[in-house]
Amino acid sequence: MKQASMEDNEVPSKSAQIGRVFGTEDEPNTAFTFQFWAIRQAPVGIGTLVKIVGEDVVVYGAVVEAKGFNDLESPLHEFIAMGEDASGTPPTKRPEIRVFEAAVLRREPEEPVGAPPIGPVFLANEADVRMALRTDKYVDKHGIPIGCYGPQSDPVAVHLDARFLLGPEAGHLNVTGTSGLAAKTSLIQFLLSSIFQSHRDEAADPGEKGVAALLFNTKGADLLYLDESGETDLDELDRTLYEACGLTAEPFAKVKYFAPYAKDGFNLMTIRRNAELEQKNPTLPFTFGLRDVVRHAEVLLNRDDLDAKADGYLQFLNEKFVEGSSSTDGRKGGTHHANNLAELLKIVREQKDLAEQERGVLSGHSQFTIQKMYNRLSNLERRFSGIIAEGGAECGPFDGPFESGTVYVVDVAQLSSDAQDLVFAAFITKLREAMEAQELGVGKLIVMLDELNKYAPSGAQETYVLKSLREIAARGRYMGLTLFGAQQFRSRVDKEIVGNAATHAFGHVEAEELAQPGYSYFSPAVKEKLGALPPGEVLLKHPHFTQPIFLRFPRPACLRGSDGMRRFVQSKPRAVSELILDQVRARGGSLAPCQDALDALAQDEENLANVLRQLRRLGPREDPLPVIRTGKRAAPRRPEPTAVIQERDPFE
């Protein structure tokens, strides 16, 4: 049997009643779940938001389970009924019922909290969605669109509460999803764009204003073309979703890219190495100074290397020669101070020699410990060439305060795993220090870190990176630092970091991961849907949402990594003089005088690389000519001796 009032193919409108609540003695409704049946045409599925209208209460719910059955007690009955003939068409169809279980999202009035009424069920319209998700209370002042709920043809924007995403009420976002299925990076890119377009500072809040983001590009090139338009990739659905969210589909206006030096010391190790990109938005170098190296030695050295004695000696070096100045033997002689790794190595070598003369011990440190540390430190320069500053001066995104509305991308995709560890350890520490000193320069700084299960693994020994991430997760929201973490395996990420995230998004998740205890919160049907979620859809948990809801978000309006790599083909490493001229062109400098000045310099690579490093630190409109002139000039040429043949022989 079917509903007499509804034509077969007619999809009910949003205001139409689509079913009724029921409760049986065996399966009664509870304060937090209810069951309803729905007509066949109703577009109800897992995640659909519905509304019960009772006499004195309205209850909103999200569908978490779906069942369907007819009047068969056993499949055997059907088998026999059809005469064991699968091709027959009986004159009467068996009636079919579709039954759904929904989790209560909200009730109005909120008290008393009782079982939902046995009443008519409606699809949620836009106003209902806002009520159900409680976004009605904050959408105007603090709403940040994160995607849309509902059918593709009629999406309804869903907003996060900025105070619960960026602080101070709560903070941090954690995204789980299988790599390559447009869940993690795409969602974060879209959300960043949404934040930049929607976030409004509280006038009453003290301190810095504005939002900036620091992203680590750990693999591929997805984050390397954020300021390039990928608008042609957007389809009609994407545009509809942008429109529903009230956002403009456009790439990021202000992006700064950073990459380490290649082994040659002047080309940058990045896929963005392309003349056209260098003209538009040159990639900036980042390097670490000696202080960073010593502070993060535990990251750079193997754990076995850095035992208590070695650690003690390293701290001694830091205190005496990196942070301060001292004599190498601790008693006599002039003081020494190390500005770079080479100078520190020279000091250690001297100490090693002195220790051998002083019966094997110097200032309480064994000559063997000093020898070991000398060996390890001398190895660092080779292992981490490109990211340890040769001149000792560090550079990178922390050169100045972060600027509002700017995305900072640190490209470490081509670094070794050890080198990436150093970068994270150093950057996260710097961020934490800047956060604690309240010197971020912006009201909110978002840090995006992919592969959290690698940098903050669950159950692992506490590393410097892990400790810093925990600090940020625990206290960052009070100080304007928000972590957008992403990983493929949420179950393998430190629980403290995951637990401190107030907002969670789940894209397509593999079945093995879904079998972990952390996902028991979801109903079997929700887990099934998560296991088959298409690109561009996520399940979202947010403090205001009583139940997680499924959302659809548009593709970011930036150029995709794979497209960018095709459009801007990575060039081969270039000569340092050519790179200098690129910098001149990028800053609109006069090419001819700069070329002349360059020709006048000593042409050894070290000299030219120094000039290049200084040029890269220049602002976009600063004149490059004075910087080129600071380079070491070539020695004046001596005139060639000329042979003079006199007509008269003087020995005659």
Place this chain on the structure above:
Amino acid sequence: MARVTPPSMGRSDDFGAFSIGPENSPGEDAEIVEGNAFDVFDVPFTDQTGFTHFMDGAERKWRVGFYGLHPIYLAHVSAGLLKREERTVLPPEEGRYSTGRLECFAPETAVAAATLAGLKCTPIKLEEGSTSAMVETQIRDAVQHAREHHEVNLAATFENGEGWLLIDGGIGWPLRVNARLAHAVGIVKTHSRQYVRSGASVNKLLNMRAGQRSALFRRPNDSRQGNEALSCYLKLRESSDQGPFYGLVRLEIPDLDEAKGRIDEIAGWVLAERTPLSLPDPRHDRLLYPIRLVETYLKALQPSPAAVLGFLG
């Protein structure tokens, strides 16, 4: 895991029903109106059916107390006439569902008390020497009569132009209130009346094969079954493991030329309705699936025992 429910042998399925005395059965063989003898024919196969509407009634009663030794019942009766469209049986249209409010059936001496409780009451007349079992039977008949009343009223609303109506039970009473009813077929699942008595005819009847029907005979006017109608037996299914009435139904059609001339076609329609099977209903050998759907609909609207208890307070 449910298993296949074998059809049960009902009270009226007792083979002895065929040997009940002449006082309860027609004294002689029914009048054959198709040929000269009680013959059996193969029904031409068709997988099409012409039935567009189905009608059934339902009743449910609860023994809620005693007056002395005599039982008092609450009963709910209803009838529905449902349309089938594109293989789907639809809920009843306006006026095609008939029911009364919960009614009390009580011995006449208890009626006053029941009426005071706010119940509509049908008094059961007590006779000299009435026993509880006799009162119980009287109440059963009264409830059945009330149900038939709803069925007959519904059947009266059916117009021949709407299609063909298949009624669960005989068509004698519907014909009495709607003599113009031409496109109606009754399907009788029980065999408490014997219309053939000769050994040869009984032998033919009980050895019918699935898909065979008997010759048409006239079922006479009857105080229990209403107006006279034409009738034939139809074997829906056969099984060597089951009793002689397994899958045997009796069809009733109006005594009109159209129905009479199309009896093979009508029997074919009924045979086409054999799928799907009405399992797990124990009457699945004779209960056609659309009739079961009507019954399911009616039962779904009956008050639950909890509601009856609530009504009683």
